[in-house]
Amino acid sequence: MASHWLMKSEPDVFGIDDLAKKKTGGWDGVRNYEARNFMKVMKVGDKVLFYHSNALPSGVAGIAEVCREAYPDPTQFDRKDGHYDPKAAPDKPIWFQVDLRFVSKFPRFVPLDELRGMPELADMALFKRSRLSVIPVTPAQWMRIVKRGG
DNA sequence: GCCAACGTTGGC
DNA sequence: GCCAACGTTGGC
Numbered sequence: 001m002a003s004h005w006l007m008k009s010e011p012d013v014f015g016i017d018d019l020a021k022k023k024t025g026g027w028d029g030v031r032n033y034e035a036r037n038f039m040k041v042m043k044v045g046d047k048v049l050f051y052h053s054n055a056l057p058s059g060v061a062g063i064a065e066v067c068r069e070a071y072p073d074p075t076q077f078d079r080k081d082g083h084y085d086p087k088a089a090p091d092k093p094i095w096f097q098v099d100l101r102f103v104s105k106f107p108r109f110v111p112l113d114e115l116r117g118m119p120e121l122a123d124m125a126l127f128k129r130s131r132l133s134v135i136p137v138t139p140a141q142w143m144r145i146v147k148r149g150g
Numbered sequence: 151g152c153c154a155a156c157g158t159t160g161g162c
Numbered sequence: 163g164c165c166a167a168c169g170t171t172g173g174c
Contacts, residue, residue: 008171008172010172031170032157032170032171033157034157053171053172053173054171054172054173055172055173056174057173057174058172058173058174112173129156130154130155130156130171130172130173131155131156131157131170131171131172132171133171133172
């Protein structure tokens with residue numbers, strides 16, 4: 001059975017409309033071990049809430065799904081890339097990414113304010129761990145949020 | 151642009 | 163191994 005996740009992206013850099021246009025997108029640049037570990041256990045077909053962070057307003061913009069499981073993030077080896085990690089080498093990669101496929105854009109954007117107001121979501125790491133960019137979502141939470149998205 | 155939260159680094 | 167300093171994230 002597919003797992004559910006919430007993944008953050010800054011819409012100024014890569015938002016739901018960018019994914020819709022490209023159909024698929026690589027989730028590179030994650031440099032947090034916990035977020036990386038979550039990506040490592042993702043399976044093709046896992047469902048993802050596409051969250052806009054650092055946005056006005058921030059919130060869930062739509063749905064994507066995992067279309068390629070974790071593989072080494074090439075930006076860690078690229079000196080010219082802002083995500084370059086000198087401790088990583090191609091034979092011992094540190095950072096991984098998954099690829100996502102666009103599924104749908106919510107007819108109704110669900111802002112963070114509204115998520116905060118939903119008692120079913122009170123336990124979500126989204127609120128307690130504000131800096132975590134990849135967050136597991138329970139099926140019940142998933143259903144609630146998707147319903148709000150119309 | 152500011153700043154609080156918090157993860158990471160590095161000196162000891 | 164501790165912990166202060168530092169850097170980054172993300173809401174506002």
